[in-house]
Amino acid sequence: MVLSLAGIIVFLVAEILPLFVPGRVVPDARIEARARTEARARIDAIGSMTAVVVDPRRTHVATLREDGTLRVLDWTNGSTVLERELLAGGAALVAPLAGSPGVAGIAADGRAVIAGIDWRVSYPDGIAEVTPAVASVMALEVETRGAAPRALSARLDPGGATLVVALDDGSLSLVQVAVDVNDFTGEREETVSATRISTPAPLDHLALAPEDAEVFASASDGRIFWWEVEDGTPVGMRQARSEAPVTALEPLIGGRALLAGRSDGVVDVWFALSRGRAGRELVHVRRFDGPGGAIGHLAGSPRGRSFLAAGAGGSLGLYHSTAHRELWTGHTGSAISALAWAPKANAAAIASARGLERLRVDAPHPEAGLASYFSRVWYEGHPEPEFIWQSTGGSDEFEPKLSLVPLVTGTLKGTIYAMLLAIPLGVLGALYTSQFMAPSLQRVVKPTVELMASLPSVVLGFLAGLWLAPRLEAVLPGMLLLLPSLPVAVLLAGAAWRALPARWTLRFQGGEILFQAVAISGVVWLCVRASPAIEAALFGGSFATWLHATTGLEYDQRNAIVAGIAMGFAVIPIIFAISEDAVSNVPRSLSAASLALGATPWQTMVRVVLPAASPGIFAAVMIGFGRAIGETMIVLMATGNTPLLDWSPFNGFRTLSANIAVEIPEAPHGGTLYRTLFVSATLLFALTFAINGAAELVRERLRRRFSGA
């Protein structure tokens, strides 16, 4: 028993631990730069301006440098496998393309080029071989009117390309190329449209979002700008001010978040929030301390919200935005002049005076972490930090939301609604059965209830989800009416009983409870019958519509009430059986003593039997609680499994256990989601363990108190 428990714990820990191992960035290949004079120069010295692109198989690296020539090099031996002059006479600015392999450059006179790179893979002899090729080259003209380019960003679009250039006269030019291929002749026709706007300040850095039509920019005074592109024109400028001058700018995948590296070494994360048409706003969301020194370069991962930040003197850091986690920081040796991820985000390349270096990036679970699981996290596109569980989405750009809080809440919500039903019914049923029921009836009731315990929860869930849920919806107003009318009915029935002639009431003790049962059933029946009339009269014919209109609460057919009833039924037999045992085990001599003092059976039960049985009843409740917390099938079938964070009885919830059942089939083995599900399993385990432990402690204390030992 202890051994298997230890085994489970070891297994869980082994699955969970990798989530909390931060990450590593390790150099694994290098192409040295030599002086131009050296005979066996491998590559030319790398200046301060380079664009670097790595292929998905990490075999090659492409660079575009000041000389305007695109070179593709082989990591294994540093040999140049492709060389193509893109800008004769050299480039004034170069940049890797946003979102796809390729480079862009602009000459001082405004000639610009966008080149896509095609990493062709062939399998001679069954081994993958990458043959790089220049896929498309688009040459454009940017009207400079003598001003010098200060910042550049470019992107390939499905039917063309977009390029933005900031000039030192404070203007921003946006050039879009639409490529039309004639289906019959195969002729390519390029349509170029250019617009030019003036900006509040000369821009230092520009960043196009990889897909959406957003342009981000920063000026030397620390201002950050955001435009939307509409019909080829940047419109709707928004700005925000950074605390320190911005030295690097880079959007994260999806283009809803912007990284801004600062001269004081901080990396800020800004969100481009759209709260409706007019509510667009740049909002500061979080900050990272950076690897040291002014941030020179930033690179957002093509696979997630990780990013690399290069500081001064070759310092480098790996971070994750959503998880707000520093995964790794270190030094690469010499000042970094370019930074690029490999497309699979498993490697990166840096350029420095020493040459090109390939780094293996080893951070399999960057989005995990205690903050992701238990703190409010500000997710992209959301107006404020929230607890959300949404592990998978439609696209690569989806930001996984791994808060366990809605699941823990859902677990407690389901359990509490279940216990709300199960505790009164189970305990009162047990008390009535053992204290008032005729022994002959007891012999029927006890096995029947215990038989209920053997009802598979899948059957209960099925009944709740498919049979009960629609019926409950139909009589819900009646059920709500029941809440106030039930206590009133009980009180009235009690009064009525006392008003009856003593001749009748004294004849059988405990008859009051039977009388109560009749009264309660009567009220339930009345409420159910009156329900349609109430719904028509008070709620305009539909309670769900009314609820939504007046309180904003959604009415979910499979909601917490339905699940609570079904789970309650699963738990009642447990609570009943254990409570019944506890009550029956109270020595008869105690109740006899109480009765002999003239106490009524009811007084005897409340004042003597109940306290004496309380440790056992408490244990029953706790064991029932433990059962409800781990219950899976009923929740799965009787609720919508929506991982919402609220306590409304009218909508569903998702529990930790149901979440595991729902998501584990789709979680890749060993992945972050997979391991996160193990975290939730551990949490469930800990929760049950804590409840049982606390229960045992309380029970021990109660027992000592009520047995005087």
Next chain:
Amino acid sequence: MSDARPIPEPDADLEKPVIDVDALSLWYGSAQALRSVSLRVPERRVTALIGPSGCGKSTLLRCINRLNDLVDGVRIEGDIRFRGESVFAPERDVNALRRRIGMVFQRSNPFPKSIYENVVYGSRIHGSLRRSDLDGVAERSLRRAGLWDEVKDRLHESALSLSGGQQQRLCIARAVAIEPEVVLLDEPCSALDPIATARIEELMQELKESYTLVVVTHNMQQAARASDYTAFLYLGELIEFGETGQVFVNPKERATEDYISGRFG
């Protein structure tokens, strides 16, 4: 002892009977436990019920306060009248009856509550006495049960921390706290040592000043010492009932003599 008092003839109704058992027969299912028992319990006296085990002493006692109601399948013929009114009458308020007829059980059965709460239990159930009144009830009852000096400093400790003899006296205090008219004691000393037993016997003498006592006992000396009247039951029948001195010194029936002298039982 009651030697000084003139010896009354119980059947002659010289003393006022509080409880009048009239031809009472009782069956547990099909087994008859009492066979047409008739006796009158005089007021403010100690009446002892003696007889071998299983002769129906406890059964008779439990009929008087209708505690046998708790037993399934009991059938009763005949009647018991308490101050002239049948205890079995359908309109009888059993709880009120039990309030007037207290009981002390063979094995002490204090509630798992504090000493104080045990004593005031009945008062709490029956009335809305104020806190100070309850304190008064507790002290008075514990004094009457001769327990006050032993427990006055630990009233709020668990009753289960008392010794066996103290627990039994606590049960007596609990029973007298609601001022019953009759106290039924079912072998109150059978689980106690001689010193505790002597203490309880002394107590019975004091209590009979205010209450009518009916005590079941196995102990002949106890019956002889502590009771004014003695009823001898045998196999569910009342063999002999009379003034204790008479029953012990000069029994009318052979069976009584045999039992008293220890020839069977």
